[in-house]
Amino acid sequence: MALEERYDPRKVEPKWQKFWAEKNLYKTEYDDSRKKFYCLEMFPYPSGRIHMGHVRNYAIGDVIARYKRMRGFNVLHPMGWDAFGLPAENAAIKHGVHPSKWTYENISYMKGQLNKLGLSYDWDREVTTCSPEYYRWNQWFFVKMLEKGLAYRKSSYVNWCPSCQTVLANEQVIDSKCWRCDSIVVQKELFQWFLRITRYAEELLTSCDELAGWPEKVVLMQKNWIGKSFGVEADFRIEDSDENIKIFTTRADTLFGVSFVCLSPPHPLSARLVEDKDELDKITAQYGKADEKMGLFTGRYCINPVNGERVPIYIANFVLMEYGTGAIMSVPAHDQRDFDFAVKYDLPIKQVIMPEEKIVGAGLVPAQQKPQGVPLQAAYEDDGILMDSGKFSGFASTDARETIAKYLQDKGAGRKVVNYKLRDWGISRQRYWGTPIPVIYCDRCGIVPVPEKDLPVILPEDVRFTGKGGSPLLESPSFLDVTCAVCGGKARRETDTMDTFVDSSWYFIRYCFDGKDPGLDSKLKSKSPELGYWMPVDQYIGGVEHAVLHLLYSRFFTRVLRDLGIIGCSEPFTNLLTQGMVIKDGAKMSKSKGNVVDPDYLIERYGSDTSRLFSLFAAPPEKDLDWSDKGVEGAYRFLSRVWNIVSKNLEAMKRVVSDDLSTGDISGLTEEGRSLLRKTHQTVKKVTADIEKEYHFNTAISALMELVNEMTGFEPRDEIGYKVLRAAVEKTLLLLSPFTPHIAEELWEAIGNEPFIPDRGWPSWDEGLAMDEEIELVIQVNGKVRGKLMIPVGLTDDEIKKLALGDRKMVEFLGQGVIRKVIVVKGRLVNVVVG
């Protein structure tokens, strides 16, 4: 086969893409006699076109998938579309295109882009979350969760994005702003569907420790998000009443310093205790606003259970209803927030903890001899020694927390409790383009789940997108009016749709089935061999922005499906790689910054092999990648050099085979030949190690560049010389193939091999051939390099020592003093300590 003289990816790449697609070479079959490897990249939202972040993400995943395949694994490497979401609906409002049309057109275009990148997906498993075949399972899981009490409806204050006209989950509010559109989020009271993720809070937290293959940073973020804290629930009896205010505190040791109690505005007692409803409304309007602390005195008092003190009850805008009991005790001396509040409303500040240093410095000071007359300038929030705390004075904070908790418990006025920051996951969205929540409301029967036989509840097509007046589903009678599944009477359908994070919480499970499998229906409802085989995902790759959101929801969903008896594992992702952002000119690529690089342009100009190679070479995957147009040219230059070596030596190489080189007979080789052969084996070893060790592709590629540099300078003079060259070229192409599959395939074929490299297996190296014949010994005197010496490998420490001390240059240095010590590091250096 002839080879073009110049490397032209525009001719090479389409040829191989066509070859792979026509033979469906990346199709994966379930085969439990083989070792499996499930390699998954986060699927994209079909926004219209892919961006460089996708190129990087998918290039990383493709290298891993191809590498594992060459290592003999049965690799599952699927792709799909996170296809529900607001942009489609906004496009409908703005341009009058139906969200479905807009979405499917985008998918079609983006699929073409992914294929142009030469990614090794099994498209038969493609998942599109907006198709009824997919979202019917969201609905089925929802109904199951309803049965198990894991889905429920309640009225609560929720995060409302005025621009998106919908609620947001806590995880979707970033800095008080909407994660999608950056609008300021407000609090609004609404009836909402929730998934009881808190039921799994403890398990999600403790099994964090099993996530050994995740970046520690992400595990830590999950732990912090779940936010477990130990504390005490204490009862403050309301004066002239039988009722108690239950407060939650982690600082039972400060109970004697309580000077007031605060209720959250939505707390049920707030409305009962406050007489002036206008004032209560005012403070309720300020609920959740971070800027200023505001309070309202109820005129009522309650009794501190530890000392019987009478303390005023306030309503305070900063007290959260959703955490703890919705009521707090306020200790201004030891909590800065309470301190600020006390100063503002002129409430007493009573110090009950003193810093430990005072006591250490002056011996044990009785609590009565407290420091006098120095008012606190700020709250003292650290632990210390209790003072003015009755019989607990003199206790250390840590001990006092235990002892006081026990005291309250014995009195029946409190108990030890555990609290989590994690809240239940609100999934209702007041938008059209999402999974309909499969529930109907009947005047007689109340909330009725849609029976399984009526699933899926399909999104109606006959809707209008005006952008006003809430969800278009509210205006669709064909959707809205139903008969009750229980009594047959008139009923109304739920018009809220599900958060799209529901879709992505289990898509990795759906991939485990061949898209055309007719038995799918029963397989998703009970334990199937496919799920047992493929799950969990061995390697998951995506952006760190989902550290809590998607990754936490997926961990939750996997457990729910486990408890439904569908899946055997609890953790969905064994190993997680969070890739860095793509940066250009010091900022994340974005339209507004005008620093975007268009993948289409890049592929057209340099080819996808070059695009992939650069994004893998410029930085290790977990770090941010600094885009450089010059760097891309460098990658292209490198591939051209590989091409040129092959095209220059094509005919001579085709006449030889390289097989017998590894048997050890290298006596006929020149010095250069031996060197190249050694470098070849060293490179196979190095590239393998770099991929295995945390997927450091950048150093793997640099090793390949070194090998190619040596090949460029090598001039074979005889048959055995060409054998060496051919061996070097073949190994290079095999090693290169996960990174740049098209050019590898083209050159592989050109030198006379059968195409489809992935089936050839990963190359091996010969430890003997990889070994250096001699090494450079570094000679140090007192830790400074003073000389270098070439020595043969395999010498003993004593021999090395003798050689080093006998070196001509050493003699001068050693004249200066007495040798105190000689340290020999095998194969590296000798350090002579002279004093």
Place this chain on the structure above:
RNA sequence: GCCGGUGUGGUGGAACUGGCAGACGCGCCGGACUCAAAAUCCGGUUGGGGCAACCCAGUGAGAGUUCGAUUCUCUCCACCGGCACCA
């Protein structure tokens, strides 16, 4: 504020378990080819000193441990990320 991370040439980044700092790429400088340029190829490239062999300094700053520290410990500085009335 709390938690976590990072800091290495002009630049992106290398450096196994504490053992030659700066691999590889980019840029720059010099050379070859060319009427010339582009492309390509070859050589050089941490800073300072020296004709040179070499010498000195050097991984954000300062200390410490060690024969030896980019790597381990402590303090500080700068930047980045997460959380933030979570009681």
